[in-house]
Amino acid sequence: DIQMTQSPSSLSASVGDRVTITCRASQGISYSLAWYQQKPGRAPKLLLYAASRLQSGVPSRFSGSGSGTDYALTISSLQPEDFATYYCQQYSTITKTFGQGTKVEVK
Amino acid sequence: QVQLQESGPGLVKPSQTLSLTCGVSGDSISSGGYYWSWIRQHPGEGLEWIGFIYYSGTTYYNPSLKSRTSISIDMSENQFSLKLTSVTAADTAVYYCARSNPSEPFDYWGQGTLVTVSS
Numbered sequence: 001d002i003q004m005t006q007s008p009s010s011l012s013a014s015v016g017d018r019v020t021i022t023c024r025a026s027q028g029i030s031y032s033l034a035w036y037q038q039k040p041g042r043a044p045k046l047l048l049y050a051a052s053r054l055q056s057g058v059p060s061r062f063s064g065s066g067s068g069t070d071y072a073l074t075i076s077s078l079q080p081e082d083f084a085t086y087y088c089q090q091y092s093t094i095t096k097t098f099g100q101g102t103k104v105e106v107k
Numbered sequence: 108q109v110q111l112q113e114s115g116p117g118l119v120k121p122s123q124t125l126s127l128t129c130g131v132s133g134d135s136i137s138s139g140g141y142y143w144s145w146i147r148q149h150p151g152e153g154l155e156w157i158g159f160i161y162y163s164g165t166t167y168y169n170p171s172l173k174s175r176t177s178i179s180i181d182m183s184e185n186q187f188s189l190k191l192t193s194v195t196a197a198d199t200a201v202y203y204c205a206r207s208n209p210s211e212p213f214d215y216w217g218q219g220t221l222v223t224v225s226s
Contacts, residue, residue, distance in 0.1 A: 001170070033128035034212035043203055044154065055214070087154060091212050094167055096144075096156040 002026050002090050006099035012107040019075040021102045023088035028068045032092035035064060035073045038101075039084045047086075048073065078104070109133040111204050111217035119198075119224050125191040129217055130184070131202030136162050137182040142207050145178060147190045147200040148219070155200075159207075160187055194224045 003026040011070040012090050023033065036044035046055045048064040051071055061076045075082055083106055088099040110195035123214060129143070136143060144159040158168035160178040168176045177190040201221050205213040 032210070036212075043205075043219050044213075045216075046214050047213055049212045089154075089212060091207070091210060095169060098154040098156070100153045 002029060002093055002097055004088055004090055004097050006088055006102050007088075009100065010103040010105060012105050013078050014107045015078055015080055017078045017107075019078050019082075019104060021073045021086055021104075022091075023066075023071045023073070023099050025069045025071075025090055025092075029090045031067065031090035032086040032090055033064070033071045034089045034091065035062075036087045036089065037082075038087065042082065042093050044087060050086045064077060075104075108113060109206065109215045111206065111215055113202060113204050113217045113220040115220060115222070117223060119222060120226050121224055122193055125189070125198060125202075125222055127189045127202055127220065127222070128186050128203075129188070130186045131206075132185070134206070136180060136185055136187065138162070138190055140208065142209060143178075143180070143187045144205045144213065146203045146205055146213070146216075148203070149197075149200045154198060157189065157191075157202075160212070161172055196221070196224050199224045210214050 005024045006106045012102045035048045038044040047058050052064040063074050065072050085103045089103050110132045112130045119125045139162045142159040145157040160166045175192045180187045202217040202221045204217045206215045207213045
């Protein structure tokens with residue numbers, strides 16, 4: 001299985017901050033990388049796919065980058081509704097795997 | 108609007124079989140083109156993909172759970188189901204059903220259902 005390693009596991013930030021979360025795959029995944037946002041008691045919500053493509057309806061302050069094994073999610077200006085846990089997921093292989101999550105908390 | 112809804116017992120005894128169903132509305136499983144998956148999340152932890160089924164009945168399971176997992180489809184009811192045998196406390200989790208295109212991420216999820224394994 002491809003292992004996905006996110007960092008940091010948690011971070012504290014303020015409204016208006018620029019936030020970056022990284023995700024490293026144990027082998028190349030050819031841009032087959034998605035980012036999800038999850039709030040307590042809710043299902044994950046797809047934010048980006050193909051490493052950098054914004055899912056319909058997702059605000060443009062969210063962006064994705066990367067290639068090969070290294071990817072990143074950036075929130076350009078953190079909003080109150082963005083405090084949540086974020087997960088990366090690779091879908092390069094038939095066995096899908098997720099990162100362990102990054103919790104974005106209020107500073 | 109596609110909607111998925113999990114249903115099933117919230118409490119299962121150790122060594123028994125966990126059985127859940129995912130009802131789909133706003134899309135027809137029989138139309139093809141999508142994989143229908145089960146994913147779980149242990150309390151306070153990350154996400155683990157369990158397996159998927161295609162409308163043809165083709166299945167694929169996470170190797171770590173393959174020996175205990177079975178996913179089936181009921182196109183007349185537009186739903187698919189999960190069975191996980193010989194459960195232990197380690198199977199206590201929120202179980203989600205989700206949809207994806209082949210080689211694509213999960214675009215629609217159910218709300219999730221907590222299953223607790225306890226005597």
